Amino acid sequence: MRSSLMRSLHAAGLIDYYALLIHPLTLGSGARLFEGPAPLAEFELTGSVTTSKGVIIAYYARH
Template sequence: MLAHGGVRFARSLIETGLIDEYRLVVHPVVLGDGERLFTKPLTLDPVSTTAFSRGTVVHVFTAREAS
């Protein structure tokens, strides 16, 4: 399932522990301090990074199983 939303929506999904892949799209715009996406440490493994000509970068991570 693909879910789009803001930080609060994303946090509610992260807290379930059911997310197996994170695709973070970073836009080169500064609009203040912003909000933290992750409130607790997570173990993520990098999969790929794609940079686009206008500065946007997409990072893909997989979530490592808790041991």
């Protein structure tokens, strides 16, 4: 999903869950998931898995 569309949907309160893939790589900089102030939304970590390559798959649901 394009990040600008995702940000718009999040701002409108239309996201119910996220599945984030977190790669263990340090490059010195990266793109932020949300630029500027994001509306307050409470999400709860509902599960996670670590792959053999060290990637964390984290599942968050609206609280």
